[in-house]
Amino acid sequence: xxxxxxxxxxxxxxxxxxxxxxxxxxxxxxxxxAMAMFVYGCYIQVRKYWRGQPIxxxxxxxxxxxxxxxxxxxxxxxxxxxxxxxxxxxxxxCFATLFVGTATITLEYDILKPIxxxxxxxxxxxxxxxxxxxxxxxxxxxxxxxxxxxxxxxxLPKLDYHRPxxxxxxxxxxxxxxxxxxxxxLWNLIIIIVTGYVLEASRLVWLQTDHLVWDYRWWxxxxxxxxxxxxxxxxxxxxxxxxxxxxWWFHGLIAFLxxxxxxxxxxxxxxxxxxxxxxxxxQPTARLPLTDPDAETIGVRSITDFxxxxxxxxxxxxxxxxxxxxxxxNASGFPLSPRDMVLTLRELSNNxxxxxxxxxxxxxxxxxxGVNQIRSETLWSCRxxxxxxxxxxVGIEHVPMIVEMRRxxxxxxxxxxxxxxxxxxxxxxxxxIGENKRKRAAWTKKLDFTIKDARKEAVDLLxxxxxxxxxxxxxxxxxxxxxxxxxxxxxxFGILYEAEMTAGNDVRRVGEEGLFEHxxxxxxxxxxxxxxxxxxTTDPHSFNTLKNEYPDFGGNYDVIHATQLVEQMLTDGMIPxxxxxxxxxTYHDSxxxxxxxKEYEAPRQVLKKIGVEVVExxxxxxxxxxxxxxxxxxxxxxxxxxxxPAELRMQxxxxxxxxxxxxxxxxxxxxxxxxxxxSTGNDDKLExxxxxxxxxxxxxxxSSESNETDTxxxxxxxxx
Amino acid sequence: xxxxxxVKQVAVLDEDFELRDDGxxxxxxxxxxxxxxxxxxxxxxxxxxxxxxxxxxxIVPMTVxxxxxxDSLLKCLGKGGERAIRVxxxxxxxxxxxxxxxxxxxxAQREQADMVFAGTLASxxxxxxxxxxxxxxxxxxxxxxxxxxxxxxxxxxxxxNRELEGGLEESIExxxxxxxxxxxxxxxxxxxxxxxxxxxxxxxxxxxSHTDLGLQDSDVGIAGSxxxxxxxxMPAKGQAELIEGSVVEQAARLADIVKxxxxxx
Numbered sequence: 007x008x009x010x011x012x013x014x015x016x017x018x019x020x021x022x023x024x025x026x027x028x029x030x031x032x033x034x035x036x037x038x039x040a041m042a043m044f045v046y047g048c049y050i051q052v053r054k055y056w057r058g059q060p061i062x063x064x065x066x067x068x069x070x071x072x073x074x075x076x077x078x079x080x081x082x083x084x085x086x087x088x089x090x091x092x093x094x095x096x097x098x099x100c101f102a103t104l105f106v107g108t109a110t111i112t113l114e115y116d117i118l119k120p121i122x123x124x125x126x127x128x129x130x131x132x133x134x135x136x137x138x139x140x141x142x143x144x145x146x147x148x149x150x151x152x153x154x155x156x157x158x159x160x161x162l163p164k165l166d167y168h169r170p171x172x173x174x175x176x177x178x179x180x181x182x183x184x185x186x187x188x189x190x191x192l193w194n195l196i197i198i199i200v201t202g203y204v205l206e207a208s209r210l211v212w213l214q215t216d217h218l219v220w221d222y223r224w225w226x227x228x229x230x231x232x233x234x235x236x237x238x239x240x241x242x243x244x245x246x247x248x249x250x251x252x253x254w255w256f257h258g259l260i261a262f263l264x265x266x267x268x269x270x271x272x273x274x275x276x277x278x279x280x281x282x283x284x285x286x287x288x289q290p291t292a293r294l295p296l297t298d299p300d301a302e303t304i305g306v307r308s309i310t311d312f313x314x315x316x317x318x319x320x321x322x323x324x325x326x327x328x329x330x331x332x333x334x335x336n337a338s339g340f341p342l343s344p345r346d347m348v349l350t351l352r353e354l355s356n357n358x359x360x361x362x363x364x365x366x367x368x369x370x371x372x373x374x375x376g377v378n379q380i381r382s383e384t385l386w387s388c389r390x391x392x393x394x395x396x397x398x399x400v401g402i403e404h405v406p407m408i409v410e411m412r413r414x415x416x417x418x419x420x421x422x423x424x425x426x427x428x429x430x431x432x433x434x435x436x437x438x439i440g441e442n443k444r445k446r447a448a449w450t451k452k453l454d455f456t457i458k459d460a461r462k463e464a465v466d467l468l469x470x471x472x473x474x475x476x477x478x479x480x481x482x483x484x485x486x487x488x489x490x491x492x493x494x495x496x497x498x499f500g501i502l503y504e505a506e507m508t509a510g511n512d513v514r515r516v517g518e519e520g521l522f523e524h525x526x527x528x529x530x531x532x533x534x535x536x537x538x539x540x541x542x543t544t545d546p547h548s549f550n551t552l553k554n555e556y557p558d559f560g561g562n563y564d565v566i567h568a569t570q571l572v573e574q575m576l577t578d579g580m581i582p583x584x585x586x587x588x589x590x591x592t593y594h595d596s597x598x599x600x601x602x603x604k605e606y607e608a609p610r611q612v613l614k615k616i617g618v619e620v621v622e623x624x625x626x627x628x629x630x631x632x633x634x635x636x637x638x639x640x641x642x643x644x645x646x647x648x649x650x651p652a653e654l655r656m657q658x659x660x661x662x663x664x665x666x667x668x669x670x671x672x673x674x675x676x677x678x679x680x681x682x683x684x685s686t687g688n689d690d691k692l693e694x695x696x697x698x699x700x701x702x703x704x705x706x707x708x709s710s711e712s713n714e715t716d717t718x719x720x721x722x723x724x725x726x
Numbered sequence: 727x728x729x730x731x732x733v734k735q736v737a738v739l740d741e742d743f744e745l746r747d748d749g750x751x752x753x754x755x756x757x758x759x760x761x762x763x764x765x766x767x768x769x770x771x772x773x774x775x776x777x778x779x780x781x782x783x784x785i786v787p788m789t790v791x792x793x794x795x796x797d798s799l800l801k802c803l804g805k806g807g808e809r810a811i812r813v814x815x816x817x818x819x820x821x822x823x824x825x826x827x828x829x830x831x832x833x834a835q836r837e838q839a840d841m842v843f844a845g846t847l848a849s850x851x852x853x854x855x856x857x858x859x860x861x862x863x864x865x866x867x868x869x870x871x872x873x874x875x876x877x878x879x880x881x882x883x884x885x886x887n888r889e890l891e892g893g894l895e896e897s898i899e900x901x902x903x904x905x906x907x908x909x910x911x912x913x914x915x916x917x918x919x920x921x922x923x924x925x926x927x928x929x930x931x932x933x934x935s936h937t938d939l940g941l942q943d944s945d946v947g948i949a950g951s952x953x954x955x956x957x958x959x960m961p962a963k964g965q966a967e968l969i970e971g972s973v974v975e976q977a978a979r980l981a982d983i984v985k986x987x988x989x990x991x
Contacts, residue, residue, distance in 0.1 A: 299921065299924075304921065416917065416919050417919050417921065417922065418916070419805060419916025419917040419918065419919070420916070420917075421917055423914065425917075426917045429917060430917070433920060434758065434760065442740065442741060518919055518920065519921065520919050520920035520921025520922070520923075520924060521919070521920040521921075523920075524920055
């Protein structure tokens with residue numbers, strides 16, 4: 007590699023070669039100034055976050071481990087946008103390499119050499135270093151060009167910053183500054199890269215007669231190619247030396263500018279995204295934050311009511327639009343985009359919390375109709391489906407922020423009249439439907455056996471029935487089917503009868519924390535008086551809340567969803583199947599069983615075991631598209647002139663050929679899709695049916711008295 | 727300026743219910759209780775005025791009823807207001823609206839209230855008497871079925887709109903002090919969060935008896951009432967019948983029905 011005639015120590019790049027002293031002085035002053043500005047900017051940002059509420063962080067080691075895993079694998083960036091993910095990885099890893107390279111030179115030249123006289127940046131090390139840096143520059147360059155291509159020519163809708171929560175005439179409708187910022191960011195980086203190569207090339211042309219440089223030129227393949235090109239165009243060594251001065255300064259100053267402004271520009275996501283990923287909560291939506299019930303007020307009213315982690319989240323957003331694209335409210339034309347909400351709060355915190363003093367409370371209000379405020383209609387559009395949280399590549403947790411703001415709205419009594427009615431029903435009657443408490447178990451009268459009263463005798467399995475299974479005429483059939491399955495399988499099970507109250511999943515997600523606490527405490531007290539091994543429920547909402555949220559109130563149970571139970575029972579051969587279903591269907595993952603509790607397999611396994619072939623919709627599992635009923639939205643009728651999320655979903659299912667059913671596992675999905683299948687005109691093609699009902703039909707449990715009007719159930723198949 | 731808002735905890739019937747043995751009321755086993763809807767609107771009207779004008783307006787909810795009726799006061803206090811008044815004594819049992827109005831009027835005098843906002847009627851008994859009777863007791867001006875209120879504190883007059891039949895509204899000026907009975911739909915009552923209601927338990931509810939208000943036993947209860955409930959009945963359900971056949975047959979059947987109903991033949 008190295009010519010034996012050359013001294014390896016001489017094979018290096020002489021820094022500041024031929025620079026007069028004043029230039030070096032100016033350079034170091036600029037460097038220190040840029041770094042001082044950077045440190046000051048970081049201080050401003052950290053102080054801004056610090057103005058949020060305190061939080062205690064546990065299991066940081068584990069969280070940082072997850073962050074590192076996600077950054078190294080680029081998993082969160084590759085999801086649902088592979089090319090952007092790969093290109094970002096190219097930029098990220100190559101940029102990091104260039105940064106480490108530059109830092110290595112600084113380490114030697116400015117620290118080790120002056121202090122201890124150590125040097126290592128020469129010879130073989132230098133040559134390999136040169137090659138690596140040259141190639142890293144290519145990586146960054148290719149990535150940046152792709153990002154430009156993506157913005158300019160792919161014109162992805164998710165990168166359009168026009169807002170669904172503002173009218174065109176409003177001042178903060180068109181966020182053109184953001185587009186400008188994106189382009190400045192890309193151009194800034196690309197200019198640094200390109201000038202780097204040209205600078206390298208001009209040095210080579212300038213020093214073409216120096217064997218210590220020229221003989222090793224191909225260790226910088228890109229720079230050398232540019233150098234040869236420049237040489238062909240007639241650039242003389244002297245001219246190149248001249249050019250090098252100017253480029254050197256231009257390259258250096260623009261890099262300093264980048265560093266100095268980093269804490270105030272999009273570039274800060276390099277730090278905030280890492281921090282945000284390290285602060286991720288394992289169950290941001292499944293287990294909503296607790297509040298102090300004795301506090302004077304609860305929820306978020308002002309920007310400073312958010313905790314510092316949430317303020318940092320707003321700065322981590324890179325406007326990538328994955329949440330914007332995944333949000334069912336946004337897709338159906340509701341005034342909510344999770345991205346725009348986060349960016350609105352970012353603007354508000356930048357405007358109010360970066361100064362030396364915090365302004366008056368009125369200027370800090372996060373919820374309102376003004377510029378950089380979140381409107382209540384935006385907050386009420388959310389279905390808490392967690393699609394945004396799921397897909398955010400930088401770990402932003404939108405749903406808890408929305409619920410916290412709703413808590414303040416509820417405290418002030420500001421909500422849709424329909425939500426108010428539902429909450430009043432829950433207060434008075436323990437169910438949101440407004441039915442009489444005493445009728446909670448009326449659905450059991452259609453069974454030809456009596457379900458045990460878990461309050462009076464010990465059972466193995468306590469079935470928490472839930473509001474819709476108890477009162478909704480359509481879903482009562484599912485409840486009856488499930489009861490027959492358990493009975494036929496010889497399970498010792500019981501229900502709470504009138505003592506059950508709604509678990510409170512929606513109540514909590516609407517933001518009525520006081521009522522939720524009351525429900526949790528009451529149900530926990532009722533459950534404490536019963537003897538049982540574990541709890542089952544057909545309702546994924548109750549399942550989630552009993553499993554993940556009741557422990558915070560002292561209710562620790564082994565909770566299982568009906569499909570999980572049935573899957574186990576099928577595996578253990580406990581369910582006497584009489585026939586196979588032999589159907590081809592599509593299966594819809596409910597948010598609460600799927601995304602929130604990561605149970606995608608059990609329902610699919612069940613369907614497979616009873617002879618149902620599942621043809622997946624394009625959006626499935628963690629990308630499932632919410633029916634639109636979560637977070638209390640089931641209580642608020644969607645306006646007639648809008649596409650309902652459930653209708654969009656039904657249209658997606660209707661694209662699949664040769665299926666005859668849309669299978670659900672949740673009473674709210676059932677409710678939404680029973681309507682949507684009709685309103686989209688697919689009711690002659692698709693039957694909306696529950697996993698449980700399919701099993702019951704394979705056990706031939708559909709007794710005639712419960713289904714006198716249901717002609718779709720096959721009953722005449724004879725078995726040996 | 728002080729606004730007194732008398733509210734009632736009304737009884738709500740279950741879908742199936744039975745009457746008491748004495749036949750004078752519904753068996754309590756079949757009743758739920760809640761804040762009277764009209765009073766919810768009256769309280770909201772007071773709350774909105776207070777929000778509009780600030781602390782120059784004090785609003786106080788009150789009720790005449792036993793301990794359990796405090797729930798309705800808590801619901802009010804959960805939304806706003808700093809204190810409430812509850813008047814009760816067993817001798818107040820079975821009072822008619824005139825007696826309740828007498829009690830409310832005494833409280834208004836004791837509180838030196840400037841206005842009384844009552845609901846137009848109560849959803850259980852539906853007398854529509856109490857509010858206007860308070861005005862009579864106090865000899866104050868009154869406006870019933872009010873659909874809009876416009877008050878500037880310390881003015882001698884207030885402007886209100888009253889709902890008339892046929893969608894018509896009447897805008898009138900009323901001399902202060904005055905009693906208004908508030909109609910549904912005047913506003914959108916806010917939601918009282920359960921946390922708000924719980925925290926309202928820390929606010930004082932002053933409990934008074936009729937004697938504290940200078941009333942005698944003979945002024946209240948059945949003794950002081952001018953009307954009393956004799957019995958409650960469930961009217962027999964009418965039965966419709968479609969009469970078919972020729973004109974002659976129809977006429978004959980009609981004649982039979984008439985005779986049957988007259989109890990003759």
